[in-house]
Amino acid sequence: MSDFQTDDDIAGKVDGPAVPASGRTVISRKLRELYDAVQDEGIPDKFLDLLEKLDEAERKAGTSEAR
Template sequence: MTEPSNDKRHGGAIASATAAFDPNGAIGRKLKSFYDAVETEPVPDRLLDLLEKLDEAERRAESGS
C-alpha cells in the first residue's frame, strides 16, 4: 500500500484543499467580506422585541424565586 504523502496522483488535491481553508485565500477573503457586510446591518426590530421579552421573562423568574 502506498503512503498518501508519497502518492503523486493526489498531491494536487491535498494542496488545493489546504489552499481552500487558507484564511488569506480567495474563499477566506470572500467570507470575510460577507461577514463584514452582515455585521454592519442593523438588528431587526422584531429580534430586539423578542430579546426584550426574554429579558423581562428572566427578570420575572428571578424575582419570583
C-alpha cells in the same frame, strides 16, 4: 476532525480537490467580505423585541423565586 485545519493537518491526505494558494486567498477574501456584510446588517427590531420580552420574563421569574 477539527473545525480549524491548517495545511499541515491535511498533508498527505487526498479527500478532495487540492486548492491552490491563490484560490485560498480568493476564498478567504470573499468569506471576510460576507462576514463584514452580515456584521454590518444590525439586529432586526423583531429580534430586539423578543430579547426584551425574554429579559422581562427572566426578571419576573427571578423576583417570584426570591419570595
